[in-house]
Amino acid sequence: MDKYSIIGKRQVRTDSAVKATGAAKFAGDFLLPGMLVGKILRSPLPHAKILNIDTSKAMKLKGVRAVATGKDITDVPHGIMRVDPLPPILRDKYSLAKERVRFIGDEVAAVAAIDEDTAMEAMELIKVDYEELPAVFDIWESLKPGAIQIHENFPGNISTLTAFHHGDVDKAFAESDYILEDKYETQRTHHSYIEPHAVTAEFYASGEVTIWPSTQTPFYDKVCIAETIGVPVNKVRVIKPHVGGGFGGKGDVHSLFPISALLSRMSGKPVQISYTREEDIVSTTRRHPTIIEQKIGVKKDGRIMGFDSKILADGGAYQGISMVSIFVMAVFQHGPYKLPNYRCDARRVYTNKPYCGAQRGHGGIQPRFVIESMMDIIAENLNLDPLEIRRINGLHTGDITLNKFRIRSCGHIESIDRAAEDIGWKDKRKKLPEGKGVGLACNFFASGPGFSYFFTNPPSHSGVNITAEEDGTFLLYTGSSDIGQGSETALAMIAAEAIGLSSIDQLKVIAADTATTPMDLGTYGSRLTTIAGNAAKMAGTKIKDELVETAADMLEANKEDLESRDGRIYVKGNPEKGVTIREAVQTRFQIKRIPLTTVGYYNPPADTGDTSGFAEGKVSLSPTWSFGAHAAEVDVDKETGVVKVNKVSAAHDCGFAINPLAVEGQIEGCVSMTFGQATCEEFRTEKGWTMTNSFLDYKLPTSEDMPDVIPIIVESIDTEGPFGAKEASEGANIPTIPAITNAICDAIGFRVRDLPINPEKILRALEKKGGEK
Amino acid sequence: MRLPKFEYLEPTNVKEITSLLKKNADAILVAGGTDILPKMKQRIVTPKFVINVTKIEDLKKIEFGEKKGLILGSLATLDNISKSKQVIEKFTALAQAAGRIASPQLRNMGTIGGNISIESMCMYFNQSHEWRKGRPHLCFKLGGDRCFVAKGSKECLALFQADTPPALIALGATVTIVGSTGKEKIINIEDFYTQKSKKVNILKPTDFVKQIHIPTPPKGTKSCYLKMAQRAAIDYPIAGAAACITISGNKCKNAGIAVTSVGSGPLRLKEVEDILIGNSITDELIAKAADAAYEKIRPMPHFNISAWYKRKLIRVLVKRSIKQACI
Numbered sequence A: 001m002d003k004y005s006i007i008g009k010r011q012v013r014t015d016s017a018v019k020a021t022g023a024a025k026f027a028g029d030f031l032l033p034g035m036l037v038g039k040i041l042r043s044p045l046p047h048a049k050i051l052n053i054d055t056s057k058a059m060k061l062k063g064v065r066a067v068a069t070g071k072d073i074t075d076v077p078h079g080i081m082r083v084d085p086l087p088p089i090l091r092d093k094y095s096l097a098k099e100r101v102r103f104i105g106d107e108v109a110a111v112a113a114i115d116e117d118t119a120m121e122a123m124e125l126i127k128v129d130y131e132e133l134p135a136v137f138d139i140w141e142s143l144k145p146g147a148i149q150i151h152e153n154f155p156g157n158i159s160t161l162t163a164f165h166h167g168d169v170d171k172a173f174a175e176s177d178y179i180l181e182d183k184y185e186t187q188r189t190h191h192s193y194i195e196p197h198a199v200t201a202e203f204y205a206s207g208e209v210t211i212w213p214s215t216q217t218p219f220y221d222k223v224c225i226a227e228t229i230g231v232p233v234n235k236v237r238v239i240k241p242h243v244g245g246g247f248g249g250k251g252d253v254h255s256l257f258p259i260s261a262l263l264s265r266m267s268g269k270p271v272q273i274s275y276t277r278e279e280d281i282v283s284t285t286r287r288h289p290t291i292i293e294q295k296i297g298v299k300k301d302g303r304i305m306g307f308d309s310k311i312l313a314d315g316g317a318y319q320g321i322s323m324v325s326i327f328v329m330a331v332f333q334h335g336p337y338k339l340p341n342y343r344c345d346a347r348r349v350y351t352n353k354p355y356c357g358a359q360r361g362h363g364g365i366q367p368r369f370v371i372e373s374m375m376d377i378i379a380e381n382l383n384l385d386p387l388e389i390r391r392i393n394g395l396h397t398g399d400i401t402l403n404k405f406r407i408r409s410c411g412h413i414e415s416i417d418r419a420a421e422d423i424g425w426k427d428k429r430k431k432l433p434e435g436k437g438v439g440l441a442c443n444f445f446a447s448g449p450g451f452s453y454f455f456t457n458p459p460s461h462s463g464v465n466i467t468a469e470e471d472g473t474f475l476l477y478t479g480s481s482d483i484g485q486g487s488e489t490a491l492a493m494i495a496a497e498a499i500g501l502s503s504i505d506q507l508k509v510i511a512a513d514t515a516t517t518p519m520d521l522g523t524y525g526s527r528l529t530t531i532a533g534n535a536a537k538m539a540g541t542k543i544k545d546e547l548v549e550t551a552a553d554m555l556e557a558n559k560e561d562l563e564s565r566d567g568r569i570y571v572k573g574n575p576e577k578g579v580t581i582r583e584a585v586q587t588r589f590q591i592k593r594i595p596l597t598t599v600g601y602y603n604p605p606a607d608t609g610d611t612s613g614f615a616e617g618k619v620s621l622s623p624t625w626s627f628g629a630h631a632a633e634v635d636v637d638k639e640t641g642v643v644k645v646n647k648v649s650a651a652h653d654c655g656f657a658i659n660p661l662a663v664e665g666q667i668e669g670c671v672s673m674t675f676g677q678a679t680c681e682e683f684r685t686e687k688g689w690t691m692t693n694s695f696l697d698y699k700l701p702t703s704e705d706m707p708d709v710i711p712i713i714v715e716s717i718d719t720e721g722p723f724g725a726k727e728a729s730e731g732a733n734i735p736t737i738p739a740i741t742n743a744i745c746d747a748i749g750f751r752v753r754d755l756p757i758n759p760e761k762i763l764r765a766l767e768k769k770g771g772e773k
Numbered sequence B: 001m002r003l004p005k006f007e008y009l010e011p012t013n014v015k016e017i018t019s020l021l022k023k024n025a026d027a028i029l030v031a032g033g034t035d036i037l038p039k040m041k042q043r044i045v046t047p048k049f050v051i052n053v054t055k056i057e058d059l060k061k062i063e064f065g066e067k068k069g070l071i072l073g074s075l076a077t078l079d080n081i082s083k084s085k086q087v088i089e090k091f092t093a094l095a096q097a098a099g100r101i102a103s104p105q106l107r108n109m110g111t112i113g114g115n116i117s118i119e120s121m122c123m124y125f126n127q128s129h130e131w132r133k134g135r136p137h138l139c140f141k142l143g144g145d146r147c148f149v150a151k152g153s154k155e156c157l158a159l160f161q162a163d164t165p166p167a168l169i170a171l172g173a174t175v176t177i178v179g180s181t182g183k184e185k186i187i188n189i190e191d192f193y194t195q196k197s198k199k200v201n202i203l204k205p206t207d208f209v210k211q212i213h214i215p216t217p218p219k220g221t222k223s224c225y226l227k228m229a230q231r232a233a234i235d236y237p238i239a240g241a242a243a244c245i246t247i248s249g250n251k252c253k254n255a256g257i258a259v260t261s262v263g264s265g266p267l268r269l270k271e272v273e274d275i276l277i278g279n280s281i282t283d284e285l286i287a288k289a290a291d292a293a294y295e296k297i298r299p300m301p302h303f304n305i306s307a308w309y310k311r312k313l314i315r316v317l318v319k320r321s322i323k324q325a326c327i
Helices: A016-020 A056-060 A115-126 A139-143 A171-176 A216-229 A257-267 A277-283 A321-335 A365-381 A386-393 A412-423 A486-498 A529-556 A581-592 A661-678 A735-747 A759-770 B014-023 B036-041 B077-081 B085-090 B091-099 B104-109 B111-114 B162-171 B268-277 B283-296 B307-326
Strands: A034-040 A048-054 A064-069 A107-113 A126-134 A158-168 A178-186 A198-203 A207-212 A236-238 A271-274 A292-297 A306-316 A342-350 A435-444 A462-468 A474-479 A505-509 A564-567 A568-571 A574-578 A597-602 A625-636 A644-655 A706-714 B007-009 B029-030 B050-051 B062-065 B069-073 B176-178 B184-188 B208-214 B220-226 B239-248 B251-260
Touching: A034 A115, A034 A257, A034 A661, A048 A107, A048 A564, A048 A735, A056 A064, A056 A115, A064 A115, A064 A257, A107 A115, A107 A257, A107 A306, A126 B239, A139 A342, A158 A321, A158 B268, A171 A292, A171 A306, A178 A365, A207 A216, A207 A257, A216 A257, A257 A271, A292 A365, A306 A321, A306 A365, A321 A342, A321 A365, A321 A435, A321 B007, A342 B176, A365 A386, A365 A435, A365 A735, A386 A412, A386 A435, A412 A706, A435 A735, A462 A486, A462 A529, A462 A581, A474 A486, A474 A529, A474 B050, A486 A505, A486 A529, A505 B283, A529 A564, A529 A568, A529 A574, A529 A581, A529 A597, A568 A581, A574 A581, A581 B091, A625 A735, A644 A661, A661 A706, A661 A735, A735 A759, A759 B307, B014 B029, B014 B050, B014 B239, B029 B036, B062 B085, B069 B085, B077 B085, B077 B104, B077 B111, B085 B091, B091 B162, B091 B220, B091 B239, B111 B162, B111 B208, B162 B220, B162 B239, B162 B251, B220 B307, B251 B283, B251 B307, B268 B283, B283 B307
Parallel strands: A034 A271, A207 A236, A306 A342, A474 A505, A644 A706, B007 B050, B029 B050
Antiparallel strands: A034 A107, A048 A126, A064 A107, A158 A342, A178 A292, A198 A207, A198 A271, A292 A306, A435 A625, A462 A474, A462 A597, A564 A568, A568 A574, A625 A644, B062 B069, B069 B208, B176 B184, B176 B208, B220 B239, B239 B251
């Protein structure tokens, strides 16, 4: 018999049927009686003072029901960075601009009208008087003394700063046999989720409002909406509908949520706002572009002595959640290699451009591209095998990093070995004909944040309630947000296994409704399987314990001798002697006459890091950590510079695969996203104007471009995650880029130091090498 | 994004198209709509009348006869052309060009008449009303006074990027245009283009393209179109090259070479053809021909593609397309 009945098996997702048939409702699908269309008027200028907004003509247009401006919202800025010791000035944006606009696309006014055409016509009638201010688009300009200040509270246009020093880096370099200093640049990318941002809101006469937003964080939205429109938090109900992907882009509180609630209150009608793709690309967040100068010192045998990292990120016009972005760029360097000494100075600079935030692989992508490139250069210069230098420096189970991250399980070496084997490393590295090559890179990622940057005292990081129905089926209530990754299915599997059910069909998940489901912090930092999963396991185990007690009475057996599995509770070793779960539930209801509801919860353990503060790089970051390695094979067309990525062998240590089908899907999705960042995607602006504002100009790879992706599941069985599970949705995003650039270097001897790798760059490098033809 | 308001007209025969065009100034024809509808949504084009011609079955034909050659109604879809057995066999470059345009979904909608009539494109032109709002100046193509592609340019430098025109030029196609009197005019496809970015073809507001004709190529003829784009689907070419080569008795008897996405229109490269015609095709000759293409074109940098790269790429594509047309 398998160890488990449900988990570890390939499970079709609970939402497949509604999505495959088109029945699933997304935020823009709601059709409420009398519903109005909301539209947002945006700043056409990169930096300006708002002198006056005249909405009178728009209000007079037939069919217009409400026009809102910054005057109609409270003075509480929105944003989710709010916990001590973070200063409150980190929230630097209003849902509707109050006095100033800071990028082309900033929200200035909003209209609700009977249809979209009328709303668009009304927007043309709003007259905004601006006093244009000088704008900065380049971080170097922005950093110059005397540069225009984009936010008064942030002198020098530095929006965020993380600086720390562990050990003694200068001494480490003095003792190193070899020191490599190098510089890399990464570009802005956009998440490009298939569903653009959308929301439906209905404000009731009772003074309450219900909002259906396309979101990753309904419990944060609730508070921010309440604060912005000035109502008590308990009057706001946020229900997350189906969400067509978020990838970090729907984890900040975006202006359209409070605006929709405001317009609904002003008009007395439900209001729906659906962003166009252009609006979405321009006005939401994106991955930070960075310039990273890195210094690595090693001993002759390749052992790392120390890192010195200087990170400069172009943040755009607002802060968003970037305090975390910058912080994680600095601290994710603590793995997968053991660092004895580490210094980092990471800064984020304001510019008058669309602003940056989280994107899948948050903060891991940029420094990992740098480190994994440099590991290959070091290996080459010390005449070491690139795999060996990665093996000897790797963290191991039981290790504690410099900043006190606990490594509870570690599949680092197995990931390297299996990815290398799958790509055919031994026969291919340095052995393929000129123009063909293989490369490998590793990763390290958090399984959920160990802290909340939003709530000072959340009831728990995640709560799950399970209630028994009279027929022996169950309802599972969770505040967590499935945004397409399949987390509801994973939670159902975990709970069903814990109870002892025979199928997840016997357990219905009710999720992400702030009025009815227990609080969960949201979908970000790859937290759901580990954190909500532990809560689901606890609630399920409590149900099992209660039912086993009932069954023990029924069977006149000791409860210690009973096992609950496959829908039955029976005497261990004597499966004939038992009762069904249904019988146990019904007997319990008859005898006790009390409802059967359990409460599960999870809080990351306190031993996961120094918690004294963000700016010093000290925070309890994650209960446990994922590892992995990708190996890529490329063909370079030496006449055109075109790089064809043939295959990516993607090994990921997810601890234990609750649903291997979903883990494979996540790994493939991860590779697709960073394959795009490596080879073609680039969010571009020119003097503040977004140039790549459609899927024609923003080059998201198509299915025809994708390499073969071979997902390889590595299981290290974690001691903290539920049934040993760790994250599987972001870590596998991280090594794809350096695996590809390392393969290019193997193929043609050229080291890519800025992204994306376009054919022109490759061709220029080839010509430089071969002499101009 | 929403379409602007317009009046919708639906002719049922060719004559009606002409009369509707004559009667209604400020009208546009829509077939597949893949080029014009996005422009309407962006408010680059806001016509009073939209004439949907897709009900005219007669214009959808793909006909071939050894004597009469290939006749493509202007409404033949790119997908049907790319999958037609005769086009694949005898007019390979055209099948390849049509089959590499945009994506499968867009090829189902897009037509050959639309593809040859496509406007030139530019990052400063193909943008929405919202995008343009705060711009202090407009470009030539939008009725403004400057070009943002090259500072100081006296004219529009938007890029012509259609895929099928170079293939049609290499294959020696002609275009039948119906004018305001209903009279048909047949011209070489090369003459269809003005080589001016602001208005790339010679069509007058009351004209429309009825059909395209390609004579049956002589024995020993092969053709090839090669396209390089950033992605395998959706994108317009960074560069594209078509070659049609007739070999007779070991010598190149005839050659048609044309390229796209290098300037204000599709460009026939007579200099390259002249190098090939009358000679035995060797690797050296092909290299010389490709060098001539490299020398001839004078592309502008567009967005993130430099002129330097485009010229290098044209050299490679011309070389490879000739080679493939000779295999």
